[in-house]
Amino acid sequence: QPCWREYLTTRIEQNMVVSCTCPLSECHAQPTTAFIYSIMSSEEIIAKYDKALLRYYVECCSNLTWCTNPQGCDESLLKDEHGYGAACSKCSWISCFNCNFPEAHYPASCSHMSRMTCAKCNHGFCWRCLKPWRPNHKDYYNCSAMVSKAAWQEKRFQDYNEKCTFHHHAREFAISLRNSISSITEMPKIRNLTFVINACKVLEQARKV
Structure with a gap:
């Protein structure tokens, strides 16, 4: 048990516990949640493990995402029935599900928010930071x-x-x-x-x- 506890603690601290397997090279079995709970004695490490499970679950679900409030928020969001975005119950910030734009922008589409084009000279730029879209703007x-x-x-x-x-x-x-x-x-x-x-x-x- 001490060996398993040390191994799992390291994986949890490295944020790699969800994908970790048996330390034996020829064994690919993954430790179950019940086994990890029975092995770990530190409440702090167990709390980190619970957060890792939640983060993994949110990232795997297409109808879930994290709040994008730039001031910082760790709340998960459920996609609304229209698919435009979701309001955070913790900080009330409204996030977009379909792009990296920090806030919901309906009725404008995600492509419109990511890039602006001048009607006169056809210059493409980002309206938020005003930098040219080409050659390598990363929104x-x-x-x-x-x-x-x-x-x-x-x-x-x-x-x-x-x-x-x-x-x-x-x-x-x-x-x-x-x-x-x-x-x-x-x-x-x-x-x-x-x-x-x-x-x-x-x-x-x-x-x-």
Whole structure:
């Protein structure tokens, strides 16, 4: 069992467990799922094995695919009845089943999304990255990178927007606090709170964006 456990662990780590056979060269028998479960003791390795089975199953089924959200998603998708694409239940991204374009593009066909042709000069180019289609444009590598970059820039904008909104609210709070303390100092028998007012002014200035 220790030998089998070490062998299967290596295959699982190398993502080759689905196609692995008996380590004896003259034997081509494949270990069953029940046998692997009985041999392995690490829950982490078993989880990796389950993921490998799921990945293999999705890749073998013509009506299944992986979510193509450029921000990253590990959800599998079921082809809809019309065959145009499918919406991810995890991130709501809609993927195309028939091409490498990152998002669903119905009613435009896959060929239209992969290549554009100028009506005036007949120049073929990719509309996503604007590179010439010939001689060796590879849609998957080039265009997916463009979409990923756009998604990253959008995420960056959202992060900065949240920070600016936080600073804006904090500045409004500092102004409100300063006004409240200023009204208190006008009341009789209240000690001098000038240092607190000055502190609020400094905080207000620091939160200005």
